[in-house]
Amino acid sequence: MKETPDRTGSTEVQKMEGAASGRLSPKGDPSQPASLRGPPHPELRAKYPEPDCLSVKSHRSKNEPPDLQDGPGPSDTEPREEYPEPDYLRDGPGPSDTEGGRSGFCEEQLSSCALCRGVLKDPVSFSPGHWFCRHCSSSYWDQAGSPGDPLHPQCGERTRAGPQTDSQSRAAADAGLQQLLEEHQISLRSRCERVTEGTDATGSGTLLNQIYTELYITEGPSGEVQTQHEVRQLEASRSLQDAPIRCHDIFRASAEQPGAIRVVLTSGVAGVGKTFSVLKFTLDWAQGLENQDVGLVALLSFRELNLLRGGRLSLLGLLEAFHPTLQALGAEQLAACRLVLIFDGLDESRLDLDFSSSPVLTDPTQSSPLSWLLASLIRGDLLPSALVWITSRPAAANRVPPACVDRLTEVRGFSDPQKEEYFSRRFRDQELSSKMVSHIRSSRSLHTMCAVPVFCWISASVLEHLLGSQQTEELPSTMTQLYAHFLLVQTHRKRNKYPEAQQAGPGQLAPADRDLLLRLGRLAFQHLETGSIMFYQEDLERCGLEEFLAALYLLHCYSQRDLEGLRRFLGDDYSYSSLDDFLKRAMVKSCESPNGHLDLLMSDEVLDELDLEHYNTTKEGKHRLIPAVRNCKKARLAGCELSEHHCEVVASALKSNPSHLIDLDLSQNVLEDSGVEHVSAGLENPNCKLEILRMRGCRMFNPSLLKNLDLTGNTISDCVMKELSSFLQSPLCGLKALKMEYCDLSEVSCACLAPALKSKPSHLTELDLSWNHLTDAGVKELSSFLQSPLCGLETLRLKSCSLSEVSCAALASALRSNPSHLTELDLTWNDLKQSDVQQLLDLKQNPHYKLKTLRWKW
C-alpha cells in the first residue's frame, strides 16, 4: 500500500533479496557512470584540515599519483643486508609469515625474486611484501597484457598498479585507499541523494535535500524503558524545552559531555525521522559538507541485516555486503580510516544481541555470527576507533546496555515552525502550502500529529489531492478522516498506475480495491494482535496505518456478522450485540493493552468532564486515559493511584496552550513530593486556568493561583498551616474557597490562619473548617478576621468544632461591629441550644445584617 522511502539505499543484500522475491529493483546502483566520479568540492577540502588518520580528504596521494618509476631501492650490486628495511615490515609480520589478514599477502624472503626465485636484481615491489627483479616483473606484465589491476603472480591477490619501490608502494597504497574511499563516497552520495516516497509518480525519487527539514533532536532522554503508546510519548515530550542538537554534531563533544563520544544511541517514535537523519548525515558527509574529518561512513539497516539470516561474516565481509565499493578494503586500511558505522532501526532487529556473554572479537577479518560481531563493535572490542551510531524506536532502545552508550539523543520530530517549513519545502506553490498549513493549524489533532514527519507526509499527500482536485468535499479534520482519505488517495494512485484495474467513481472504491483493503486490514489486524511490527513489503506500521486498517477490518467483521473474526479479538464469550456495545468492548479491550498498541489519537472536541470513575476498566486502563486531561474542562482523577509520571501529564495539561482545565480533582492519591512539584509547576504556568483543585486525602503541596482549595482529610500540622498562611498572604493568592474539613486543626491553627486572612484584601468568600477541634478559643481568633474591613467572607462553615455559646457571642460581636458580607453560617453538630445562638438570631435587627442562612441545630 504505502511505498516507503528507501532506508539506506540499495545494497547487495537488498539486491539478492529483491531478486529472490521479485520485488522492485533497488534504486541505488552503486556502480556509477565514470562521469559521476570525482573528488568532493575543492573549496570544502581546503576548509577542512587534514585529519591525523587517513580520510578521503587526504589529497596527498590524490594529487600526486604514485610514481611507478624506479625509486631509491637497493641495486643488485649491493649486498642484501644493506637494503633499507621497508617500514611496514618493521612492525608487521616477520618474513616467515605466510599469510595475514583477509588478503592473505604472501611474504617472501627479500633476498629472492618472487617470480624467478633467484637473487633479486634491481628489486621492485607492487604490493607490500612482494619483491621482484625488474626484468621478471616487466616480462610478467607484458605477458599479462592488461593495464588494470592484475593478479599477483604468486598468491593471486589483485594488485593495484605496476611495480614500485618501498616508498612508492606506500604512496600507491595510500592512493589506492584514497581512490577506494572516494568511490565509496560517490556511491553513497548517489544512494542517499534521492528518497523514494509514495508521492513520487516517476519512481525516480525525491531529492533529499529538497524536502529535508531540520528536525528537533535533543540530547539525553531519560533512558527509561518506554512502554507508553508512542503518541502519548510524543504528547508528553512536546512540553519540554530542551536544547536541540544537529544530527551532524552527534559525535561532537559538548559542554555537557566534553569527553570523546564513541557510541551514540538515538531513539524516536515511528516515522519521526530517524532514518532521514542518518541519510542526511551520510549525504552531507558524502557531499563534502559536514564531518570531513571522518574517513568512511558505512550505513547499515537492521532490516537488511535481518536478511542475512544470522549468517557468519567478518567485519570486512559485512561492509562489503552492504557497500560493494569497499570490496578491496583491507584490515590495515580499515584501521587507518576514521570510520563511522551507522546501524539504523534497532527495533526491527531479529538478532539476539547479547552484550554480556558473547565472545570478544578483535579481528576484522574473522568470520563469526552477526550478533557477536555487532556486540563486539558496539562494546568497542572490535575496531575501537570506529564511531557507532544506532537508531531505534524507544521501546527497543534498551537492547543496548547504557554502559555501552556514550550519548543518548532523541528525535522529537518537528517543532511548530518546522512543520510549516516542511510544507513550504515540499510544495513550490506557496499558496497551496499556506492553505495546507492553515488547515492543519485549525485541527488540533492534525497539528499535534504533524510533529511526526510521516504524518506531515500523509497529510501533504491527502491535502494535495483534495485541494488540487475539483472536489468540494470538506477537508479531513480528524486522524480517522485523514486515514480514510489517505487510503482513497493511494487507491487512486494505484488505479492510475494500473489502468486496466476496475474503474470506480471519484472518492469510491472499486470492488477489487475494497477486497485489497480488507485483506490488508486482516494482515494488519493479525500483526497488531501478535505485536509484530514488521511488514517487509508494505511497511504499513511506519505511519500507524495498521491501527486504522485493523479497526476497519474489525468493523467489517461486525457488519458482516463474522463472529469468528470478532471473537478472535473480543474473546470467545462475545455474542453479536449492538454497535454501541461492540465499540465499547473494543475500547475496553484496547484500554487493557499495557502499552496502548491497540489505540491511536484523540478527539479534538474539548470534553466537559473526564471522570475516571465512570470507566469500568482496570487501574492500568484508567491510567491510559489520563492524557485526555489535556482535552477537558473538569477532570476527576480521584483514588487512581496516580504516579509521579501521571502528575507530570496533568502538569503538562495545565501548561499547555491553550489549557482547558478549570476543575481538577486529585483527591485520595498518595502524591509524592516530586508529583506535587509537577502539579505546582503546572499551577504556576501562565497558561494555567485552573480555578478548582481538590486534593482531599492527599499529601500537602504548594498551591499558587488557586481559586478553590479543598484539603479535606489531610492532617495539617501547625507548621504546614503557617506555610498555608504565608501562601494566603502572597499577593498572588486569589483563593476564593478554602475547605479544610477533618484536618486536625486546633486553636493554634486558627491563630496561624487569622493574621493571614486579614492581612490583605482577601478574595476568600467561602471558608469551611468543619469537623476540627477548634474550640471557642479558635473561633475567637477567626472572629478577628471577620471584624476586619478587608474581610469579604460570605460563607463560614464550622460544623462540629466543639463550639459553645462563647463562640456564638464572639461571632455575633464580629458581625455587629462590621458591615459584614456573611450570608451563610453553619454551626451544626456543635451541640448548641437556642439560648446559645440567640445573640446571632438577634442580629436580624441590625441594619448591616446580611445573613440568609444560619444553621445550628443537629
Ligand SMILES: Nc1ncnc2c1ncn2[C@@H]1O[C@H](COP(=O)(O)OP(=O)(O)OP(=O)(O)O)[C@@H](O)[C@H]1O
Ligand atoms: N527531516 C525530514 N524532512 C522531511 N521529511 C521527513 C523528515 N524526516 C522524516 N520525514 C518523512 O517521514 C517519513 C518517515 O521518516 P523516517 O523513515 O526517517 O522515520 P523513522 O523514525 O526512521 O521511522 P521508523 O521507526 O518507522 O523506521 C519519511 O519517509 C519522510 O516522508
